[in-house]
Amino acid sequence: MNCSGAVNDYIEGAKGVACEILDLVVEGLESETSLHLAMLRINYCPPSMNKIKQSTWDWDMDPCATSSSKLGNTNNAIGFGEHSDPQILTIMRSNDVAGLQATTHHGIWFTVPPDPPHFFIMVFTNGRFRSMRHRVLTNTLKARISMMYFGAPQLNW
């Protein structure tokens, strides 16, 4: 299969998952909408030799960081700054390089361990579920590659 065929297959699969999740969300909110817009983005976060620590993350104190995910995650440079995704739903898949962190509503950061065969899904709806802030710290040895499928409902929802 060529690259565009593989990407299209991936988009179709992600769309199916996104529609099922969105159906469950709107059922819970007693509202109605469907997936209207979607975007696939591939992020490449190159290894960084930046010596300036841009965050004070202590990988040794991180209960979610495995020994392999700590490898090379020492400089704490920011690869992708803190933000919330604007769409309602994100389906993420990455290679095995750690770096993604999310914060609880109390401002406590935690690492999302990289798990290549699995997907990490974030669902947001204004007000009812609060959108999760997240960021990516760079690795000094390896590039982090992630594939993000963003799904949005109709704008007037």
Ligand SMILES: O=C(O)CCC(=O)C(=O)O
């Ligand atoms: O690379 C990641 O794991 C996260 C990237 C991200 O948050 C985004 O593309 O919105």
Ligand SMILES: [Fe+2]
């Ligand atoms: Fe994001």
